[in-house]
Amino acid sequence: MKKLSILVGVVVIVFGIALAMSFKSELCPYVTVSYVVSKGEVRNVQVNGTIVPNSTKILPNNTLMFNLSDGRTEMRVIYHGILSHYQEGIPAVVVGSYYNGIFHAREVLLKCPSKYKVAEENYSTSKVLSKG
Amino acid sequence: MDIGYAFLVCSMLGILASIASSIAYLRGNDTRKIVKRANFAILTFTLLSFFTLLYYFLVRDFSVRYVFLYSDTHLPLVYTISAVWAGREGSLLLWLLYLSIFIVLSTRRLDKVTAFANAIMCIVAAFFNFLLLTSSNPFVRLSFHPPEGYGLNPLLRTPEMAIHPPAIFLGYAGMTVPFAFAIAATYYREEWVKRARNYLLVAWAFLGFGILLGAWWAYKTLGWGGYWGWDPVENSSLLPWLTASALLHGVIVEERKRGMKLLNYALAVVTFDLVILATFITRSGIISSVHAFARNKEAYAYMVLIALSLLLGFVVYIKRKDFFKCYHSYRLRERLIQGSVLIFALSTVTVLVGTLTPLLMHASVTRSFYRHIEIPLGTALVVLLGVCVVAYRESILRKSVLYSLAAGTLAGIVCFALTKLSLASLGVGIFVFSLAGVIQGYSSRKIDLRRAGAIAAHLGLILLFIGVMGSWMYESSYTNINMGVGQSVHAGDYTLKLNGFREVNGNAKFDVVAYVSVYRDGKLVGVLHPKLIIYNLMRSDRIVASVDIISLPLEDIYIAMGGVTPQGVASFEFYVVPLVSFVWIGSILIIAGGILAALQRREEKTRKGVVDAEGEG
Known part of the structure; x- marks a missing residue:
């Protein structure tokens, strides 16, 4: 009985440590464009904003560059891949890291719901952020 | 009015x-x-x-x-x-x-x-x-x-989304029954498991069915080559399913040994609370931040219901503390079942932490957070299953486990020799180890409906394990494919060729269908028809990309069209997803297992229970 309690205790502690470590490394905070730009370098964050009209540049190899704005500050975003419902002037969440003055997006979530659930979330976040 | x-x-x-x-x-x-x-x-x-x-x-x-x-x-x-x-x-x-x-x-x-x-x-x-x-x-x-x-x-x-909510909500509503009976029966110092077991099984099966439909829908609709994105809505339906799975295992110990009463009682209450949380998350759709949560007036009502049910559970527990005392010494099998309950509980904690993160701090966790924790837990569960099913008689345990171990090791070595993939070989080894356990564990025992259900669900879990491993760890994705008509592109072992487009005019929608031939080693595997569907709606989200899939026994060939330029160049995402059919077959078996077990008639069950108890004693 005692041995068993120790075993369960060890399992739970190992689990707790693994959970905490994974949580720490995989946490991706929501931040604003102004925060990112003021920091200069930020890794693994989600930034909410609006795609600035007439800022898009389409480069070869499916690379897309555009500006993202939170109403106060703008930043340059670069993304490799297809965005099937890309449009200027719509809210977007970009996930990735900011360095050398450019945000390198790993993921771009657009409000226009090509991906239904993600879009719904976006919508709510953008609304909230614009309020507060 | x-x-x-x-x-x-x-x-x-x-x-x-x-x-x-x-x-x-x-x-x-x-x-x-x-x-x-x-x-x-x-x-x-x-x-x-x-x-x-x-x-x-x-x-x-x-x-x-x-x-x-x-x-x-x-x-x-x-x-x-x-x-x-x-x-x-x-x-x-x-x-x-x-x-x-x-x-x-x-x-x-x-x-x-x-x-x-x-x-x-x-x-x-x-x-x-x-x-x-x-x-x-x-x-x-x-x-x-x-x-x-x-x-x-x-x-x-889609048909899946038409029946997904009714299945999920049947599961949710059904979980109210075990909760109510656990509280009421405990209050009167009576057993609740027999009264509520079938409701629990049915609710669990339908919840599982609903989750499966949601995953299948995501796979063939969202176009990212996956079926489980660990998003809050998916997670929220998985949470009560996990605790209900734990409860289903816990009640075995309670029925056989009159043990684990408190844990089962707590699980019944928690499952109900998670169902209420899930109803809220699913239909408010919003868990991305504290602000969104606070803005929703109904949020407080749901929180009150959850708090009240927890309080009721706690008060009845305090009043009937003596009722929960267990004086039984468990055998190895009960200990192993408790191990499975522990794994389900840790899984629940992981998903709960990830799901609630956006509510508690201004951040969310990535998919890898879940995978880092859930893959080891799932693997542990499958290994435990392989031991647990042969542990019903301790005399044959050692021999059976040795046989399973031998079979698993052999399978792992063969797999490594063929593929040179070390993790895949380990996975196949564990798969065969547990499969051998299930075959040995059940082949020598009398099969009634309840046991048939257990066999189906456990085989399902093993298949689900190998399917998830294959599709998560060995999926190949080619997300940057651009082709004009007549052009072809290489993607791994496959070659894709865009033959052309067709436009289909319907009453309520307009389809642009691409014809993409898929070749492997120069041979035609099939022609895929990914589509863009444009609906005649005033909604802004009226354009939808439709995926096409060729399912081979060991892998799926999956293509989604992103868009077409006016020059006729279409962009595609192409995925090769190994073993994904095992995910579907495994899940169906798990659900079927729940239904089979619920079909066992009560009288027979009681008689059987007596025979089993005698057999073990």
Whole structure:
């Protein structure tokens, strides 16, 4: 009985440590464009904003560059891949890291719901952020 | 007042009558007939209210706000019916309808415990009825009569999404029964497991079925080559399924050894609370930040219900503390079953932490967070299963485990020799180890429906394990494919060639279909038809990409079209997903296992239980 309690205790502690470590490394905070730009370098964050009209540049190899704005500050975003419902002037969440003055997006979530659930979330976040 | 709303008010009166008469019965008056009539009235009026809403959809009465928001004149009949539960209001009505069915079914034979459980279930029904009468009223009318509706979200126009909510909500509502009986029976110092076990099994199976439909829908609709994105909505339905799975294992120990009473009791309460949390998350759709949460008025109502049920559970526990004492010494098999309960519990904690992160801090976790923790836990569960199924007789345990180990090691070595993939070989080894365990464990025992259910569910888990491993760890994705007509592109072992496009004009939509031939080693594997569907709707989300898949026995060839330029160059995402069919077959087996076990008749079960106990003793 005692041995068993120790075993369960060890399992739970190992689990707790693994959970905490994974949580720490995989946490991706929501931040604003102004925060990112003021920091200069930020890794693994989600930034909410609006795609600035007439800022898009389409480069070869499916690379897309555009500006993202939170109403106060703008930043340059670069993304490799297809965005099937890309449009200027719509809210977007970009996930990735900011360095050398450019945000390198790993993921771009657009409000226009090509991906239904993600879009719904976006919508709510953008609304909230614009309020507060 | 709208007639549908009036029916809801009548249903509420029925609920109050049922609660009052249950209390009167518990105080010694013979009000059994009134309770039953009141319950019948709840069901009748809720059903009438539901049919009224359905009627408004069928006659396309767009002056009803809810009908306007979720349908339009072009919507086919089937999806018009499914639009009833496409939004929050209709889903809550469906919840209430299911709950009233469960109330009528579970209170057919009325005694003290049932009367108390009835009162608890009716309070839950009153909660949902109250929401429907106030903040989630589906019968609100617009001040004018629009000629056309806003339309159902195009992504929801699939058979899976038509039946996914009814399955999920059946599971959710069903979990109220074990919760109510656990509290009521414990209060009267009686066993609750026998009374609620079948409801638990049915609710668990339907919840699983709903989750499977959601995953299958995501796979063939969202176009990212995956079926499980660990997003809050998916997670929230997985949470009660995990705790209910733990509970299903816990009750085995309770039935056999009268042990684990407290843990099972707690699991029944927690499962119910997670169901309420899931209902909230699923239909408010918003868990991305504290602000969104606070803005939603209903959030507080849900929190109150969760707090009240936890408090009730706690108070009954304090009052009946002596009832939970267990004096049994467990054997190895019970210990191993407890191990599985522990794994389910740790899994639940992981998913809960990830899901609630956006609420508690201004951040969210990535998919890898879940995978880092859930893959080892799932692997541990499968290994444990391989040992546990042969541990029913300790004399054969050592030999059986050795056989399984030998089979697993051999399979792993063969797999490594063939593929040179070390993790895959380890996975195949574990797969064969557990499979050998299940075969040995069940082959020498008498099979009744309940055991058949266990075999199906456990085989399902093993298949699910190998399927998830294959599809998560070895998926190849090619997300940057651009082709003009006549061009071809290499993607791994495959070559894709765009043959051309066709435009299909329909009544309510317009399809652009691409014809993509897939070759492997110069041989044609098949032609894929990914589509862009443009709906004639006033919605902004009226363009939908439709995926096409060729399912081979060991892998899926999966393609999604992103868009087409005016020059006729289309962009595609192409995925090769190994072993994904094992995920579907495994999940179906798990669900079938729950249904099979629930079909076991009660009398036989009791007799069988005695025989088993003797056999073990």
